[in-house]
Amino acid sequence: MLRKAIPALLLVWCTVSFSLEMSTALKEWDQRVTSPRGPRSWRFGNPQLERLTACLDDVRGQVPPGSVLVFASPSAQETTERAAFFRTRWAAYLLPEHEVLPIDDPAAPRVAEYVIDYRAGLDLPRLELLAQLRGCRLFKVRPL
Amino acid sequence: MIAVIAGSAVLALAVALAVLGSRFSGALVHAGDSAPHRGVVYGLAGALVVHLLLTALDALGISWHPLLLAILLAAAIGLAHFVPPRAAEPARLPSDLGWGDALALFALLVFTCTALTLWTMTPDFIYHWGIKGSRFFLHRGVDYAWLARPWNWVLHPDYPNLLPELFATSALLGGKFEPHAQMLWTSIFFLLMLASAREGLRIADRWAGQAALAILGLTAALFGMGHLMAGAADWLMAAAFLAAVPALLRPPDRAGDWQVGIAAGFAAAAKIEGAPFALVLAATQLLRRVLAERRLDWRAALRLGLPAAAVGAPWLLRVFRHHLFLGSNSGPFDFSRADVILPALAEALADPAWHGLSLLVLLGPALLPVRRVRPVAAVATLQLLFYLYVYFTAPVETRYYVLTSFARLIFHLIPALLVAGAVAVAEKRRSALPG
Numbered sequence A: 001m002l003r004k005a006i007p008a009l010l011l012v013w014c015t016v017s018f019s020l021e022m023s024t025a026l027k028e029w030d031q032r033v034t035s036p037r038g039p040r041s042w043r044f045g046n047p048q049l050e051r052l053t054a055c056l057d058d059v060r061g062q063v064p065p066g067s068v069l070v071f072a073s074p075s076a077q078e079t080t081e082r083a084a085f086f087r088t089r090w091a092a093y094l095l096p097e098h099e100v101l102p103i104d105d106p107a108a109p110r111v112a113e114y115v116i117d118y119r120a121g122l123d124l125p126r127l128e129l130l131a132q133l134r135g136c137r138l139f140k141v142r143p144l
Numbered sequence B: 001m002i003a004v005i006a007g008s009a010v011l012a013l014a015v016a017l018a019v020l021g022s023r024f025s026g027a028l029v030h031a032g033d034s035a036p037h038r039g040v041v042y043g044l045a046g047a048l049v050v051h052l053l054l055t056a057l058d059a060l061g062i063s064w065h066p067l068l069l070a071i072l073l074a075a076a077i078g079l080a081h082f083v084p085p086r087a088a089e090p091a092r093l094p095s096d097l098g099w100g101d102a103l104a105l106f107a108l109l110v111f112t113c114t115a116l117t118l119w120t121m122t123p124d125f126i127y128h129w130g131i132k133g134s135r136f137f138l139h140r141g142v143d144y145a146w147l148a149r150p151w152n153w154v155l156h157p158d159y160p161n162l163l164p165e166l167f168a169t170s171a172l173l174g175g176k177f178e179p180h181a182q183m184l185w186t187s188i189f190f191l192l193m194l195a196s197a198r199e200g201l202r203i204a205d206r207w208a209g210q211a212a213l214a215i216l217g218l219t220a221a222l223f224g225m226g227h228l229m230a231g232a233a234d235w236l237m238a239a240a241f242l243a244a245v246p247a248l249l250r251p252p253d254r255a256g257d258w259q260v261g262i263a264a265g266f267a268a269a270a271k272i273e274g275a276p277f278a279l280v281l282a283a284t285q286l287l288r289r290v291l292a293e294r295r296l297d298w299r300a301a302l303r304l305g306l307p308a309a310a311v312g313a314p315w316l317l318r319v320f321r322h323h324l325f326l327g328s329n330s331g332p333f334d335f336s337r338a339d340v341i342l343p344a345l346a347e348a349l350a351d352p353a354w355h356g357l358s359l360l361v362l363l364g365p366a367l368l369p370v371r372r373v374r375p376v377a378a379v380a381t382l383q384l385l386f387y388l389y390v391y392f393t394a395p396v397e398t399r400y401y402v403l404t405s406f407a408r409l410i411f412h413l414i415p416a417l418l419v420a421g422a423v424a425v426a427e428k429r430r431s432a433l434p435g
Helices: A002-030 A047-062 A083-094 B002-022 B035-060 B066-082 B099-116 B123-139 B150-155 B162-174 B184-203 B206-226 B234-249 B254-270 B274-293 B298-321 B335-349 B357-366 B371-393 B398-412 B414-432
Strands: A068-072 A099-102 A114-117 A127-133 A136-141
Touching: A002 B099, A002 B206, A002 B357, A002 B414, A047 A083, A047 A114, A047 A127, A047 A136, A068 A083, A083 A099, A083 B123, A099 B150, B002 B035, B002 B066, B002 B162, B002 B184, B035 B066, B035 B162, B035 B184, B035 B234, B035 B254, B035 B298, B066 B162, B099 B184, B099 B206, B123 B150, B123 B162, B162 B184, B162 B254, B184 B206, B184 B234, B184 B414, B206 B357, B206 B414, B234 B254, B234 B274, B234 B371, B234 B398, B234 B414, B254 B274, B254 B298, B274 B298, B274 B371, B335 B357, B335 B371, B335 B398, B357 B371, B357 B398, B357 B414, B371 B398, B371 B414, B398 B414
Parallel strands: A068 A099, A068 A114
Antiparallel strands: A114 A136, A127 A136
């Protein structure tokens, strides 16, 4: 009796859990355009990500493939969120034809050719404004 | 339209891999193996051949031109005809599909729908697997110079590249790197998991087998949706373990050695933790042979070790040559971390995406006393111990490391343990029957 009851209970549990996950996925999908997620939890369809994508699409038209791009964006209030880090990772994914590194990388001052300022408000002497793009600014980096 | 072409390229490549693997059916297939399980073994073997082919092209500095890839794939399928085959008994498609199959396939279908929208895509597709696939697609090869850039340590440059290679190859054949289409690989590996599980569950009685298959399908799908697993390489690990389960559940034989060896090689090509898994898997089957025959069969050892060695040697060579190995992978054993690790493990086991089913990982040690499923339980337990060992040694922030990985790592083990659990129940029932 137990040999059938335990798998049967497990099966019921799995079916209920599966239904819950399915309905959560559908609910979140419906709310994707109003989701207040930070960059760490961005998913395709979130407006935050679409804003970044628009900026990077514009960058693509301005910068030759293979360029070294430094990405700067504001950090979150909460340090564990690592917002700037995860935004840079998204930027790297969305620009696979380029080298993308964060502005706080030790190599950045040496190797950077362009800087994307994604609402970080950069004001650095070596930066020369190249273009004001959708939601961001693109700078050319003057040589050392 | 682009997504349809890209998706078709994924499916066409998957079929081509299976056709390529089927050329070696004489060695790989056990007489009683069902058609779905044969498909799994062929698919994994074909993927390994293509991985080795791509590795050779990289080593020779030859770019992965789509036309060249198509020609090489066709040539490999053609040439493999000349591998002397021992005709395998023809396989029949299963005619006994039941309610468990239907539930499991429904779960796969639902998961696939959520994956194709990218809504259940793993963040690691962005930070690791997908960016590599996309870059390799553009570079037409594994871009070691890019992986070796100091700022690219975040991409885990030292990981084996099978999954990004599959992404890049199907993208090259389809003409575009299309993330929606790449999610199909996850569904394909999910399907392979179900096929292997079905094979392993043939030993269990009909009702228990169908129940276990449904539980497995639902569990994989619910965790895949809740933990966001589409596009992750963890499916390859779970599929590799399950592919080896049927061979581990029957007395050791020649085809079983190859099946375990291929599964080990596939795991070693999939993830960095696949290397110790391959070692554990191959060693377990070899030990079974030694215990059964009271001697060490070197040919069996070769069958078991060759695929993983063929994958592992060039990988290690590249990793050391390009200085890709991350220092964060290993460090001295620090027992004092137990204070942090144990609560973090408890927290990870309580991950809501598992709905409590994470506790099934404890089936590993619990099933060790059951003779029939002991090899599966031993592999799962040793791999689990390896994961714990890493937590005690890796020089990284331990709590964060456990919380961000453990719930996902046990996904490699739980599907195979579910099959082993159902078989153990069937064994117990049989032994309780009079006569």
